[in-house]
Amino acid sequence: MNYGKKGAGRREKEFSKGNMNKKRAGVLCIKIVLILFLLAAAATVCAGAYFVKGVIDSAPEIEAIDAAPTGYMTTVLDTDGEVTAELVASGSNRVYAVLDEIPEDLQHAFVAIEDARFYDHHGIDVKGILRAGVKGLTTGSFSEGASTLTQQLLKNNVFDGWTSEGKAERVVRKLQEQYLALELEKKVSKEWIMENYLNTINLGQNTLGVQAASKRYFGKDVSDLNLSECAVLAAITQNPSKYNPITSPEDNAKRRQKVLDNMLDQGYISQEQHDEALKDDVYERIEKYNTKTQESSNVTSYFVDALTKQLIEDLQEAGYTESQAYKELYSGGLTVYSTQDSKIQKICDEEANSSSNYSGKSKISFSYALSIEREDGTVENYSDQTMLSFYRKKTGNNNFSINYDSEKEAQAAVDDYREEMLKEGGSIIGENITFTPEPQVSVTVMDQHTGTVQAIVGGRGEKSGSQTLNRATGVRRQPGSTFKILSTYAPALESGKYTLGTTVLDEPYRYQNGKEVKNANRRYQGYITIRSAIAQSVNVVAVKTLTDITPEKGYEYLKKFGFDDLTTDDVGQPMALGGLQYGVKNIELAAAFAAVANSGTYTEPILYTKVLDRDGNVLLENEPQTRSVIEESTAFLLTSAMQDVLKSGTGVAANFSGMTIAAKTGTTNDNRDTWLAGFSPYYTCVVWGGNDDNTSLTSTRYSKLIWKDIMQRIHAGKQNTGFSVPKGIVKVSICKTSGLLPLPGICDDVYTEYFAKGSEPEETCDLHVEATICKDSGLLAGDYCPDESKQDGVFIKKDAEGKVPEDTQAQILPEDTCDVHTEDTQEEGILDKIFPNLRDNKDNQGQSEGHSHDGQNE
Secondary structure, three states: OOOOHHHHHHHHHHHHHHHHHHHHHHHHHHHHHHHHHHHHHHHHHHHHHHHHHHHHHHOOOHHHOOOOOOOEOEEEEOOOOOEEEEEOOOOOOOOOOOHHHOOHHHHHHHHHHHOOOOOOOOOOOHHHHHHHHHHHHHHOOOOOOOOOHHHHHHHHHOOOOHHHOOHHHHHHHHHHHHHHHHHHHHHOOHHHHHHHHHOOOEOOOOOEOHHHHHHHHHOOOHHHOOHHHHHHHHHHOOOOOOOOOOOOHHHHHHHHHHHHHHHHHOOOOOHHHHHHHHHOOHHHHHHHHHOOOOOHHHOOOHHHHHHHHHHHHHHHHOOOOHHHHHHHHHHEOOEEEEOOOHHHHHHHHHHHOOHHHOOOOOEEEEEEEEEEEOOOOOEEEEOHHHHHHHHHHHHOOOOOOOOEOOHHHHHHHHHHHHHHHHHHOOEEEEEEEEEEEEOEEEEEEEEOOOOEEEEEEOOOOOOOOOOOOOOOOOOOEOOHHHHHHHHHHHHHHHHOOOOOOOEEEEOOEEOOOOOEEOOOOOOOOEEEEHHHHHHHOOHHHHHHHHHHHOHHHHHHHHHHOOOOOOOHHHOOHHHHHOOOOOOEOHHHHHHHHHHHHOOOEEEOOEOEEEEEOOOOOEEEEOOOOEEEOOOHHHHHHHHHHHHHHHHOOOOHHHOOOOOOOEEEEEEOHHHOEEEEEEEOOOEEEEEEEEOOOOOOOOOOOHHHHHHHHHHHHHOOOOOOOOOOOOOOEEEEEEEOOOOOEOOOOOOOOEEEEEEEOOOOOOOEOOOEEEEEEEOOOOOEOOOOOOHHHEEEEEEEOOOOOOOOOOOOOOOEOOOOEOOOOOHHHHHHHHHHHHOOOHHHHHHHHHHHHHHHHHHHHO
C-alpha cells in the first residue's frame, strides 16, 4: 500500500470529490421537496383564502343585519280555534333592561365565565381560537368553544337554521359569524353588545334575558341583584337545564363558584367579596321566591303547562337543543293547534273545584321552608319533611298529617314549629309558606279514538303560577284496583284460559310470602265469576288469576298499555291490585283505559296536532302513534264487565242515565288514593283523589261524584250509540257457580254471558248435584231413612281440588250417609209396629215404679 505523501494526497482528493457530488445531489433533492411543499402550501393557502373569501362574500352586509333580540308571541289555540294562551317573549319571558339597570357585577360575571377578553378583542378571540385548536389537535376533541359574546349575540339573533346545520354548514356559519363579529364591533360599542347579549340569552324556566330571570328566580328587579345572585345567573347560561338553580341547585352552586373564582382571577372582585358571596345561602332564597304567587296574566293552565313540556321535548327530537327549543317556543311567533276542548275543560275545572263533590269541610295543607342563621354563623335549612318528622316524634304518631281545618290552624302549627326551631338561638333569614286545599284531585279527559287529550286538571284550588305541580301529568300514585283490568283480566281473557263466566273460588288466600290477601269487605263469597269479581272488585280472585297466568305476563301487557316507567321490580302478585314501586300518572292510566275503549288499540296521548312557524309553515305535525294491545273481543268483554261496576258494583255512585258507560274503581291501602277510570262511546275520563302528604282520606266517594258530574255534563246532547258488539262474540247461558253449561232443572243460578267465539263452555256443570238427604241427620239419606225424613235438593259438591266454599248461601253436598237411621234403629221400629203397646207399658211401669219409690222416700 502507498502511504507516501503523494499517494495520500491523491486519495484525499478522490474522497473529497465523491463526497461533494453526493452532498450536492442531496441538497438538490431537499430543494425540490421544499419547493414542492411550498407550492402545495401556497396552493392550499390560496384555495383556503379563496374559500374564506367566498364565504365572507356570501355573508350578509353588516348594514343589513339587526343583532338586537327580537321576540314573537306564540299563540295556543283550542279545538274551536279560540286563543287559550299566549306565550310572549316580552313580558312573561323577556323584559328588556337597559345597561344602566344591569349591575356591573352581573356584566362582569358573564364576561368572566363566557368571554374573559371581551373588553380587549375586536369581535373574535384569537387566543381562544388558537387554544381551542391546539386542544383539539392534541386531544382529538374539538368540543371546546371559543365564541365571544359578540359571536353568541350574532348566532342567536342573526343566523337562522343553525340548529339543524351539518358540519360543512357549521364551518361556513362560524366563519361568517367571526367576520360579522369583527364588522359589528366597528359599528357599535361594547356597551351595546353587552346590553343586547344580556337581553337575549336563555336562562331557563322559560326566561329570556337577565331581567326576566331575576324576577323568576329571586322575585326582584335585576338592578337589585347582589354579587352572589349575579353569579347564579351567569352560571346558568352554559346549560340552562343542567344548571337550573331551582331543580339542580348543587350543579349550579359548583358553576357559581367557578364564576366567582374567574371574577377574582380577572380582578373584578376582591378576595373578601369572593368569600362573602360563597357564604351566601342564595339557593334557599331562590326556593322561597320561586313559590311566590305570580301575576295571574302570566299564569298558564295545567293543560298549557303539560303542552309546553311536550312541545319542548318534540322540538328537541326535531334537532333543537333545549335552549333553542325554549327560544323558538317563547319568542318564535308559533301557532300551536292544541287538542284542548275549552268547553270540556271548563266543566272539569268547575267539578274539580265544586265543594258539593267533597264530603265535609275541606282541609288546609301547606308547603313550608325555613332558614335559620345560628349565632356561630352556620345556616340550617328546614323543609316540610323535617317539620313532619318533628311533629311525628313529638306526638308519637307516625301518620301525623299537616292537614288542618283552617288556614289559621295551619299557620299556628307553623308558628309553633318555628318557635321550637329558634329555641337553640339564631335568626330567620328565609321563610316561605304556601297553603293548599286538601284533599286534592286530578282529571284527564281523552278522546279514545284519536288519542287527543281534551282536558287536564292538575289540582284543586287557585293556580298561583306557571309550571306548578301538575298532579295529572307529573305525579305518580298507586292505582289500586283499577289495575285489575289492565294487569290481570286483560291478559287472562287474552290467554283463552279465562272467560267472563269462569268461576274462581273466593276463599281465604295468602301471597307467596305468607301475607293475607284481604277483600275490601273482609268476606268471601265462594265460587264467583270473573264478571262478578270485576264488578265487586274482589281482591282474592284478582290475585289468584294473576298468579295463574303469571305476573310476568301481566307486566308484559302493562308495558303494552303504555306504562313505560315500570320495571321488573314491579313484577309480583301485588301488581294485580296496583301494588307498584312508584305508582302511575293519571294521564298514563287514562291512555290505558282509552285503549280498552278503543277496541283494544292503544293511542299515544297527544296535546297538540300541529305547530306553524311565524311564516305559516308547518314546523311540527303530531300524528299519534298507535298499537294493538288486546283483541277487539277482549276489549268488548272487559267493557261489558265494567258496565256492571256502575250498575251494581263498587261504582254505583258514579252511574247516571242517558249514556252507556263503563268504569273501574280503585282504592289503595288505608284509603290513601281513590280512583275512577272509565269511558263512554265518546270519551275516556280518569279522576284521582288523595292528600298530597299521602295520608288517609276520610272519604273516597268524591272521585266517583266528580267523574259522574263531568261525564254527565260533557255528554249532554250527544246521541247514546252504546258500545257496539264486535264480530266473534256469542251469548251462552251458563251456570253462575261453575261457569259451565247448566244442568236442566238442577242449576238454578243460570244467566246469559258473552264469550269470544270458540271460548264458550262445552261441558256441563260439575259443581251442582241433585241429592236426597235425611232431615234428621243432615246427611245423605240411607236405605233405612224413613220417607218422611227424606228431602230432595240441589247441592254444591267439592271441586277437582277437593275444595268447597267456606262462606256461602248454597248447601254443601254431605259426604257421609245418615247415621241416625241405621239397621239397629230399623229393628226397633219393626217391634214397635208389632207390639204397639209394649213401649207404652214399659213407660207406664217405669212411671209407677217411680211414684212408688218417691212415695217411699217421702
